[in-house]
Amino acid sequence: MNFKKFFELAKLNGIEAADIEETRNKSLSISMFKGEIVLYSVSVDKNFTARGIYNGKMGFVSVENDDKTTPSYIINTIKEAASLSESNDEAIIFKGSPKYKKKNIYNEELAKFTPEDAIEKLHEIENKLYAKSNKIKNVELGFDLSDDTSILANSYGLNLKTKSNLYYFYAEIVVSEKENETKAAFDLFFDNDLSKFNVDEFVDKLVEKGLSKLGGEPIQSGKYKVVLKENCVASLLASAISNANSESIQKHSSVFEGKLNTKVFSNKITVEERPLEKNLFYTYFDDEGVATTNKKIIDKGVLKTFFYNLATAKKDGVQTTGNARERGSKMGIGFTNIYLKPGKLSEEQLFEKIKNGIYITSLTGLHAGLNPVSGDFSLQAEGFHIKNGKLDKPLTLFTLSGNLFNVFNDVIALANNSKLLSSSINCVSMAVKNLKISAE
Amino acid sequence: MISKKLAAEVINVASQTGADFVEIFAENTFSSYLEVENGKVEETRNTNISGVGLRLLKGTQSVYGSTGDISRKSLLQLAKELSASFKGERQINEVTSFTLKKHKNFNKPFTPLTSIPKSEVVTLLKDINKILSDYDPRIVKSTTAMIIKTNDNEIFNSKGLMFKNFREYGRFIIESVAQENGKIETRFDGPAAQGGWEFFTKTLDLKALATEHAKKVILMLQAKEAPSGKFPVIIGNGWGGVIFHEACGHQLEATSVAKGLSVFSGKLGEQIANPIVSAYDDPTIPNEWGSFNVDDEGNVPVKHELIKNGILTSYLIDDFNGRRMNEPGNGASRRESYKYEPTSRMSNTYIAPGKSTPEEIIKNTKLALYAVSFGGGSVNPATGEFNFGCSEAYIVKDGKITEPVRGATLVGNARDILMHIDMVGNDLALGQGMCGSSSGSIPVNVGQPTIRVDEIVVGGRGGSIYEF
Numbered sequence: 001m002n003f004k005k006f007f008e009l010a011k012l013n014g015i016e017a018a019d020i021e022e023t024r025n026k027s028l029s030i031s032m033f034k035g036e037i038v039l040y041s042v043s044v045d046k047n048f049t050a051r052g053i054y055n056g057k058m059g060f061v062s063v064e065n066d067d068k069t070t071p072s073y074i075i076n077t078i079k080e081a082a083s084l085s086e087s088n089d090e091a092i093i094f095k096g097s098p099k100y101k102k103k104n105i106y107n108e109e110l111a112k113f114t115p116e117d118a119i120e121k122l123h124e125i126e127n128k129l130y131a132k133s134n135k136i137k138n139v140e141l142g143f144d145l146s147d148d149t150s151i152l153a154n155s156y157g158l159n160l161k162t163k164s165n166l167y168y169f170y171a172e173i174v175v176s177e178k179e180n181e182t183k184a185a186f187d188l189f190f191d192n193d194l195s196k197f198n199v200d201e202f203v204d205k206l207v208e209k210g211l212s213k214l215g216g217e218p219i220q221s222g223k224y225k226v227v228l229k230e231n232c233v234a235s236l237l238a239s240a241i242s243n244a245n246s247e248s249i250q251k252h253s254s255v256f257e258g259k260l261n262t263k264v265f266s267n268k269i270t271v272e273e274r275p276l277e278k279n280l281f282y283t284y285f286d287d288e289g290v291a292t293t294n295k296k297i298i299d300k301g302v303l304k305t306f307f308y309n310l311a312t313a314k315k316d317g318v319q320t321t322g323n324a325r326e327r328g329s330k331m332g333i334g335f336t337n338i339y340l341k342p343g344k345l346s347e348e349q350l351f352e353k354i355k356n357g358i359y360i361t362s363l364t365g366l367h368a369g370l371n372p373v374s375g376d377f378s379l380q381a382e383g384f385h386i387k388n389g390k391l392d393k394p395l396t397l398f399t400l401s402g403n404l405f406n407v408f409n410d411v412i413a414l415a416n417n418s419k420l421l422s423s424s425i426n427c428v429s430m431a432v433k434n435l436k437i438s439a440e
Numbered sequence: 441m442i443s444k445k446l447a448a449e450v451i452n453v454a455s456q457t458g459a460d461f462v463e464i465f466a467e468n469t470f471s472s473y474l475e476v477e478n479g480k481v482e483e484t485r486n487t488n489i490s491g492v493g494l495r496l497l498k499g500t501q502s503v504y505g506s507t508g509d510i511s512r513k514s515l516l517q518l519a520k521e522l523s524a525s526f527k528g529e530r531q532i533n534e535v536t537s538f539t540l541k542k543h544k545n546f547n548k549p550f551t552p553l554t555s556i557p558k559s560e561v562v563t564l565l566k567d568i569n570k571i572l573s574d575y576d577p578r579i580v581k582s583t584t585a586m587i588i589k590t591n592d593n594e595i596f597n598s599k600g601l602m603f604k605n606f607r608e609y610g611r612f613i614i615e616s617v618a619q620e621n622g623k624i625e626t627r628f629d630g631p632a633a634q635g636g637w638e639f640f641t642k643t644l645d646l647k648a649l650a651t652e653h654a655k656k657v658i659l660m661l662q663a664k665e666a667p668s669g670k671f672p673v674i675i676g677n678g679w680g681g682v683i684f685h686e687a688c689g690h691q692l693e694a695t696s697v698a699k700g701l702s703v704f705s706g707k708l709g710e711q712i713a714n715p716i717v718s719a720y721d722d723p724t725i726p727n728e729w730g731s732f733n734v735d736d737e738g739n740v741p742v743k744h745e746l747i748k749n750g751i752l753t754s755y756l757i758d759d760f761n762g763r764r765m766n767e768p769g770n771g772a773s774r775r776e777s778y779k780y781e782p783t784s785r786m787s788n789t790y791i792a793p794g795k796s797t798p799e800e801i802i803k804n805t806k807l808a809l810y811a812v813s814f815g816g817g818s819v820n821p822a823t824g825e826f827n828f829g830c831s832e833a834y835i836v837k838d839g840k841i842t843e844p845v846r847g848a849t850l851v852g853n854a855r856d857i858l859m860h861i862d863m864v865g866n867d868l869a870l871g872q873g874m875c876g877s878s879s880g881s882i883p884v885n886v887g888q889p890t891i892r893v894d895e896i897v898v899g900g901r902g903g904s905i906y907e908f
Binding site for chain 1: 468473474477478480481482483484485486487488489490491500501502503504505506507508509514518521522525558559562580581617619622623624625626666668669670699700701703779781814815816817818820822823824825826827828829831846847848849851852853855897898899900901904
């Protein structure tokens, strides 16, 4: 679509200001089962999301269809949506930040990687997995490659571009030793640099993860000290800090309301948002076109800022923090590249520190078992006993329950095993006092 | 969307290297979301999804491609790229024309939601919203919203068949946040159907539902924490059926059964549930949220008896996974959109009604948790381990409902949980939700009468149930 013509047509139709984002995605997915390619999928997507101010109100639309009717469809839909709106939010199309810190994160080498190369790698992973142990009954594995470009432009002349690519190798193994005990383990590796993927390391780690789950013992219900593995900490942390969403605060739906510059977590907790960190999740402008900045969200337990977009910032009389998210609908709030400041101990030293307790390696059922607003959670969990400061037997099915805000207040210590997860959270393992375990 | 001539051309290019079956799924979907928050229209969102999915099968191999660019050039390029995955000679004849296969419409006629002026929808949203806001000042945020989605798709395949399908979905969202002394409680209700405007204005009593919603969010704000441990649980009707959806339904989908990856692979004819349990998956129920007139591969849907008196009687099979099982698809193939390869999925899945009244079940229970509202769940079909979250519950003591308790997650293993259902009520009801799996997020109904499970692990934040 010719953006210049689109903005002219919008103006002719009474739209005072507008923006439009065009995103293009090309992706490849391959999955393998017992040496066969069971899924080979390619996709080419294009999408337009646009916003416009009509009679002082904002209207939105998201459309994939791209033909000569598209510009007028977008304009009419924006006008209809704006006419229905009764929102008090000020309608703002952003003129532009003084400076943008644009970096190139696109990997040209990855773009040359062929499906045949990926299939060869998958065969190698599968063969090595089956060869490791006869307790491995099934393996499902795959490769995903994604190539994304986007352009955000507006009627004030703003024109911002991004280009990125990324690959994933993933595998799930099903392990069993005796009847009625089947366990599964999943792992994924993602990056945009292929030289960083080491098949043997990936295979060894996954096999160890799977086999270590066999021979589980039941655990007694009760309160325990726990060490949460970094992926579990990340899930809980993402929900906890989503309460710093300024819109939720303004709508009285967050426990952080009125808590700015007060202590909300243990002083061992420091959390930063680093959108400008040059990694796979690097983002130099938000969905309104505002330049992003790195900032502290929680400093030694004290809440330092809320996440703002232009409209919510205006309401509180502050500057936006560049956290606008969600094109194609009313602008929401989001964050990327969250860093939980690591502690000094290794994970093994955390086990020694709590002496007896539970090591939680996986939490499942977050969409139904965790209420990010109240902070209450009760989740299906997997893990191991910690006895006399060392990892002991795996545990059969149990639940872990508590409250997010209590978890980040009841911190015993943080580990130093910082890891960037696919949720764009850089996290470490954490030892916590008293969490409720429910089982047999 | 695309012409028959182009469809034939694309299929013939795609089949030239040895594919034994080729299928085109062309789609144009519009959805609108209209939201009233604390009495004001806060958001109107319109989304269009439009494109083509192309699938090539060769034995148990599948290649799939999708594109939003439906020009001849783009589709032929996609066909060529996908056909390069196979290195053989043409196995099937070129298609020259398509026969349009007509199918039965299971739905009763209704007034399309898209024909209702938006202003009328706004009036309804505001009326219901006001019920929430007026109920209690502790309800600090009240949201009502209407989702209207029309899905128009056409399927062409290398057998020279063509299918046309049009569905209109509607969902009414009621959501609230209540707050008191720093304690926050949220609640969600989302009745939905393919029943047009009449469903929301005649079949449903939205005003009564909103009043009940408001009453419950305040009640739960004051409730104690649910107990934890392993003990009997009475699971309420309707949305309580999420237990069967997670603990059994997913394990009966050919997606995992065909590869031997389900705990129920190879168990046809075996007893997997208590003999008082029978269960169905029925995509033919008129106007229901999970129903369809033709599945996403063009097969005719049928009512599936999954379990009869505890014995496993059927799986849910799509054509492709059926190849591994040496069985044809049985009309259970679904996908979110053209971006997803279709696979076997549930539709309206429920445990059949039994003989007990819900009152009898409660009366015959000494000590249990009575779980009434649910947030959803998940399962790994390979291990059978499942969970589902319950947001509203009560304690049943000596045959009587005593006090309300706040949320808990229930966990178990599919291998044995259905054997532990020891009472089945006569009050079957369905509840609407979205189910996420390998072919995307699709509308489904879960359902059941009130049932009792003699023991299951409950992960509440409170103490032992004996302390109540």
